[in-house]
Amino acid sequence: KQEVTQIPAALSVPEGENLVLNCSFTDSAIYNLQWFRQDPGKGLTSLLLIQSSQREQTSGRLNASLDKSSGRSTLYIAASQPGDSATYLCAAYPPLSGNTGKLIFGQGTTLQVKP
Amino acid sequence: NAGVTQTPKFQVLKTGQSMTLQCAQDMNHNSMYWYRQDPGMGLRLIYYSASEGTTDKGEVPNGYNVSRLNKREFSLRLESAAPSQTSVYFCASRDKQGRHGYTFGSGTRLTVV
Numbered sequence: 080k081q082e083v084t085q086i087p088a089a090l091s092v093p094e095g096e097n098l099v100l101n102c103s104f105t106d107s108a109i110y111n112l113q114w115f116r117q118d119p120g121k122g123l124t125s126l127l128l129i130q131s132s133q134r135e136q137t138s139g140r141l142n143a144s145l146d147k148s149s150g151r152s153t154l155y156i157a158a159s160q161p162g163d164s165a166t167y168l169c170a171a172y173p174p175l176s177g178n179t180g181k182l183i184f185g186q187g188t189t190l191q192v193k194p
Numbered sequence: 195n196a197g198v199t200q201t202p203k204f205q206v207l208k209t210g211q212s213m214t215l216q217c218a219q220d221m222n223h224n225s226m227y228w229y230r231q232d233p234g235m236g237l238r239l240i241y242y243s244a245s246e247g248t249t250d251k252g253e254v255p256n257g258y259n260v261s262r263l264n265k266r267e268f269s270l271r272l273e274s275a276a277p278s279q280t281s282v283y284f285c286a287s288r289d290k291q292g293r294h295g296y297t298f299g300s301g302t303r304l305t306v307v
Contacts, residue, residue, distance in 0.1 A: 110292060111292055111295065113295045113296060115298075120303075121300065121301070122284060122298050122299060122300035122301045123284065123286075123298040124298075125295055125296065125297065125298075128294065128295035130293065168237070170237075170296075172292065181227070181239055181242060181252065182227070182237075182239070182286075182296060184236050184237040185236070186236045187236070
């Protein structure tokens with residue numbers, strides 16, 4: 080059974096710092112891995128999608144990497160800003176056997192960036 | 195704006211009442227999903243529909259029913275609401291090959307008293 084773990088559960092950093100959020104998964108046979116952002120009381124916003132054939136994706140100050148062999152993904156945030164404060168969720172989904180593609184979520188890392 | 199639309203955004207029910215949460219997507223996605231999010235439990239899959247005309251149970255289906263009305267719409271019904279169903283409910287959709295990832299709705303915050 081696929082399990083996704085995110086460490087740490089919470090993180091507080093000063094503005095301007097570069098930081099890394101970690102995500103690990105138990106079954107390397109994943110199809111894709113997706114990072115989301117969730118602001119308090121809001122829905123999930125997709126940040127980056129790493130497909131199984133890729134090793135990383137970049138969008139602005141965000142870079143996500145995927146190492147299936149070690150069961151790890153990282154989300155790198157450069158030059159953090161107070162507006163980056165949110166909960167970050169990673170989610171893996173298994174190969175599309177049966178065409179279900181059910182997402183398995185980690186518990187999330189709540190990030191606070193202090194001005 | 196293209197995406198996943200959920201209604202209502204907020205709802206308060208009394209124990210035993212029934213209601214239907216609506217979800218619609220306009221991205222021509224094949225698969226649709228219902229998740230619930232609870233503090234300390236993360237997001238858990240309730241039901242999903244891999245394609246129009248099919249539905250399957252997820253991790254926590256008890257107390258819920260679903261209907262895939264057509265390719266666009268996937269509804270979640272609570273027949274007899276219980277306080278344990280107090281949660282935030284999210285609908286999501288995905289294209290057939292998953293190449294563009296999942297798109298989530300903004301959620302329905304449900305309180306059962």
